[in-house]
Amino acid sequence: MRDQSAILCNQVCKSYRARRLGKATSVPALHEISLEVGYGRIVGLIGPNGAGKTTLMNLIAGVLHLDRGEISVGGHPVGSQGAKQSLGYVPEYPAFLEEYTVAAVLNYHAALCHLERSRRKKRSGELLDQFGLQRMRTRPCGKLSQGNRQRLALAIACVLQPKILILDEPSNGLDPVGIVNLREIVRQLSNQGAAVLISSHRLNELEKLAAEYVGIWDGRIVDIGGSVRESGGQLVKIDLDRRPETDLKTILSHEIVRESGTEVTVRIGSPAEISSLVASLTAKGLGVKQIQYGRDEESIEEVFLRISQEKGARE
């Protein structure tokens, strides 16, 4: 199963029709997007508001129609019954029949997925347990909190134990427990071989989940380096015994990444340089209390800000 692509987008283009000054115009939303997501992978979709993330997810889910290009979902053309059988989708703003109870909504969606009556009840029970909704099974959906609505949407998406999961801002409105729960569920599904495409503005959360990222800015895929986290170099964080009186730049020949109080973070080429670094500091009378050494990892948030700045500068 892992050999085949779960989601394959090839040169996908999408425009929206809009009216500007009374004239019908076509507003491009996605330009020739190509993307591949393998089974068992969790891919984070990042980009600013209006970049086209939701449009791409809606196209993969079959909610919108393509202008040009191809999308295959689980080896089936998008929108086909085969694609729908393997797909679970959580939209940005999930909506339910407000008068239905949580259990009834799950039962309804299980019925739409062609589950037999006996299997339906069992599956609904499993999902209520899995998503922590058992206590509110008899509550009407209209009276659910935002977080519980999100849990219910996830439960609905998982009715058929999907091999492909599309999650558009799934942590919207979730409390910390809900977020941890979501993370565990997504990891569990991924470990079972499911491909997960997830978009979120909570980049710290996304970082804990996704192993790969795809950036979309202005409807185009942006190269975020593939290996986002390993941007090269290594960092040494040094805790000094006192605040330096002279400018550290005059003492150290290395690049100073951050400086705050008695803490200074320096970029080095190799671990061997740490001893010369300490020697330079002690020569100026500065004592070293603690040294932390690690790879220079650029967080996804830093990547996001960097790309946004680059884009802004170019414009």
Next chain:
Amino acid sequence: MIGEVLKETVMRRRAIRRLHLAYLAVYAVVYISLSAVSTSADPPRWGLWLFVWSGCVLPVLLTIGIFGGDIASGRMMQLVTKPIALGTLYLFRFLGVYLQCVVHLSICYGSVFIVASWTDAQAEGTLGPWFLASLLISPVWITLSATVSTFVSRDFNVAVVFIGAIATFMVLQSADILAAIMSLPIMSEAVTVIGIYGMPSVVLLCKLGMRQCTGTEGIVAAVHPIVMATVYAAIGIVILNRREFTRERN
């Protein structure tokens, strides 16, 4: 699956259950009031009244936002990703609303028939055709309103159908008057044909209810609403399959 979708057509809004009850209550009040002032109930008029209110108005009201509501709220975005064809969903929802209409009409006509039987022995012969006409006209209005709901936002399909029906009636009447003034019999004939065959089968079924149909006319009156409902449903299914679903922002 069909059971769940049928149930959904009744349960999707509390207003639908209330509407049924309100209808029955209004009928009861009107019947009791009229029976008090009149010595006998008038089954033919009751038949016409039930035909208009339960056969034409109720089906439209029952389809309030049947697809438009789902589309505007974003529910359709979830439904469309489920392995159910949209055409099937349309047909099951139609069936759900139609079954409600059948039950409602049976209760209404049955009640009137029982009460009228005590006072008027002719009730059986006069109510039967109206009951049949009501059963035949309901699917036409259901499919028309449901199809309008596939492209008209939220719950406005009901308003569009009612306003559209009134406007069409007025246009046809005006055209007929104009044809008479201008002495254009062909135009007048064309207007009549459009009014009878191009619109929901109200004229044909009224004749059926009033027992004014010949054998052939009776067959036409029975077939026409089926054809109209099929055409409206086909248009609705095509629109559903072609359109995109995005949530409307409040």
